[in-house]
Amino acid sequence: MKRKHIFALLAISLFAFVGCEDLDTLPEGDIITSSQKEDVVTNDPAKAEAGVNAIFAQFTTYMPNEDALGASRHNDFGYPSVMLFTDNNGQDMVSDNNGYNWTGNNLEFSDRDYTSNESQILWNDMYSIIFTANNVVGSIDPATEDPTTQFYLAQGLAARSFSYWVLAQLYQFNYVGHESDPCVPLITNENSDEAALLGSPRSTVGEIYTQILADINAAVTLLESAEENGMMRADKRYVNLAVAYGLRARVNLTMQKWSDAAADATKAIEVSDATPAAIEDVNKPAFWTVDESNWMWGIIISETDDVVSSGIVNWISHMGSLNYGYANYSGGKQINKVLFESIPETDVRKGWFLDENGISDNLSSDQEDFMVEYGYVPYTQVKFAPYKNEVGTSINSNDIPLMRIEEMYLIKAEAEAMSGGDGTATLTSFVQTYRDPSYSFSGGDVQEEVFHQRRIELWGEGLNWFDIMRLNKGVDRRGGAYPNANMIFNIAPESDILLWRIPEAEVQANRALNEGDNNPSAPVPTPVADL
Template sequence: MNVKYLLSSFVLASVALTSCTDLDTAPEGNTVTSDQKNEIIGAKPERGEAGVRAIFSTLNQYCPNYVAMGKSTRHSDFGYGSVLYFTDANTEDQSAGNNGYNWSGNSLQLTDRNYTSYESQMVWNDHYQAIYAANNVCASYAAGDPTDDQGKFFYAQGLATRAYMYLNLAQLYQFTYKGNESKPCVPIITDANSNEAAANGAPRATVQEVYTQVKTDIDHAIELLTSTKYVAGDGDAKRYISKATAYGIRARMNLVMQNWAEAASDAQNAIDEAKKVGIEPASIADVSLPYFNKRSCKDFMWCIYVEETDDVVATGIINWISHNGTFNYGYCQYSGGHQINKKLYNQIPETDVRKGWWSGEDGKNTHLDDKYNAYLAKYSFPAYTSCKFNTYDGTLGCSTNANDIPLMRVEEMYLIKAEAMAKAGQDGKSFLESFVKTYRDPSYTCNGDVQEAVYFQKRIELWGEGLIWYDVMRLNKGIDRRGGGFDATVVFDIKPGDPILLWRLPQTEINANVAISDADNNETTPAPKPVKDEE
């Protein structure tokens, strides 16, 4: 078995990430040792930087799974943004017309759980391709931690990216950490065991083993980022993983593991580190118009950089914002765009600025100028349509779809801290109230359970950013679309713990990995059947 095929898209990565694999092969074809790699990076640090840049280039690619999917071009295949797109469509919070222009139809129907589905292949590959690139960087430091500041920063990028990807995989392919520690999760491939995996395959590690790997990597990354004086230049500041972002990744991990005090501490550290470089929550004024479109947004901690010259932008429509941006040129204009669950929308107070992130029951948005409403009417967008994301240049119908894609915003850290404080027996209620009153709703009062209140806030704040699925799984929620305004064919009431909630390892992985058989995969589950809707 070829380990590059085990991590499916590595067939492509070996071509696309030449800057990274150049470090693995000497001119005469022999393998370069770890010591030699360190010498190369020490003498030519730009080679180390090229390897790091290769990690983040995997997140934004035009049809990276073309070969793995049998030379099939899918207009929902645009890098890691595809994963965000699919997981949002799986939820009860985001609806869309189940029509030919909507490329998230399989995820709306949850037929993406079929292990031969295109989505199954993309979700798997998009994670493991980034892990492959991260492993190449980590392998360069196998002899030990670098002593130079730049080397420490580069090594931290590989470790933190690997931690991030495995943390997400753990929550997609198995239920939440507590109570499921011994259940099968995903194969662990690192720079240390890749040769063994190539020779003998890699079995599904347990949930506990995956989280141990995540913790080891992110702890090490934070140590390196703490000890280095090197920081990315302004042009790369939010492309790379900063110390603030690394704390944010660990805060997410500790939240899942129910390490409440540690989660609260990490979230506060993320907030503090972000503030040092001018990152703070977007204000009520900032988000009173469409926002969240580029790295210069004051609340972005980490994002996928999308440049005008990128292939995904050159296509016009095969990119994340084409499918998610109501006011952009792209698929939304023809598919009807994305809508918020109307029950969720109706729970948002009128005093909350986020009420204006969607149109109302009549299809109009009283919070926005006439030009926005004219645009909504021109393309016949239905009620509750997203008005959250601004276009690349701020003009309606912008045809340059070069929006950066948020991966972590600082507002999430405030919400993590509020929940973790409450669960740790501290005053999370007051902390939550202070945050929401300051940045979103001056009239806000937290009533009831703080954890549930935070979940509600996340459903609004992070809507459309591909993150809420992880809270659905972490909090053992189901998917109840009744009364949400969904097409009748996708109105489901899926109970917590239903095996349909888990993704299945793709068939190509089963075929290629001699350490995994069909019997090792997650349960085969029929697609859910629609239920009677509610008004």
């Protein structure tokens, strides 16, 4: 008999966050209905607030999959794990697959084995967010006119929309041309009980995007009303109206709804209180706190969080060059050499990485000494500062960016160009003003140039893979200075290996799935000669 694997696991995860005050159980332990949940929220909005906080707690969790995996994995810490997995699948994040590097399986694509730890971590992390989001959405009357509950409902809808947008681009190719292809199971608050009992088949790409758009459209409407009536987010872990427009801009960009994407990006810029980081803001290591003016949305990490007290089981431990962590011994993360060499000397972002001589003009003498002490190689990133800018700190409490306002300008430029507008002017104005006063671009492929700018600007922020998939790119690592010859690949677009497979545990547990429903099993790529 198939077990209700994923639903049992997620119920345990949610209970750990909201305990006896959750929205699924009465104090005596009985399960309550959706209408009863709505009554609970109406009488005590704090219950909805607890559910919303549970959603964003799922974004950063210390080893949430330890029981499911039967092992303690130091690359298991919530959504930032997904960011690391996907960035290392691509061609722009280079690292040495040595004994301290937890992203080796991602570099070599053995993570695509449906029994891999990474396969289970990614699936469970995304559906954990969906489960908690469903819990919130199902507890609030969608017709509510109370600004506070409108805000809470919008959080659940936006988080669910975001999660399915991520999943859709990991388990199937780009939207256009694949609308009828199988994607992932669609589980909402409306069908979750049935799914737990009977299982849930893979919905099509089109069906998933219909839900994604319905959720984010509703979130935008709710947040417009909530904010007009004075309900504002407490901090940047929550989705506000600008972030909701930003999320919808991403979705429309992925669906090639160019005019809508341009309009949403423009609206996000207009209503956001975020402003692009100036050259003098990023001519030094930065990007460590949501308090930076250019952050729209981020994962807020507290010093008391388990991922921090663990010392090394956190995102910046693996990513950071200037703090204490795995990167000190794994050799850190480097930018692709070809990409680095394409950055003009006049562009401040050149200093986000060590050059071929191991030097960056963005570093202080203390930071330079630290990089030398740990023997970091050329092209290593110094984009991300250590916590509180304290070189060598072992307090790895860096916040993690989920959306910056700079992305909106790049979406706007691409979408304008693809819909017949003047994307060149938007792109040129942005880069000249905020990154490289000497920048010029004319007469070329604007979409390709924006892709190039996104690779530089958003490096290391967990977004590159989505560009690879939506633009139908392959993965060409030749010339990138990968230190391991067996990881130099030239993978063609739409190769089977680019898709993740539904984990074996889910196939076995989900009554509506069988082996034939999964994405094809593909061997790891064959290495090619370097350039």
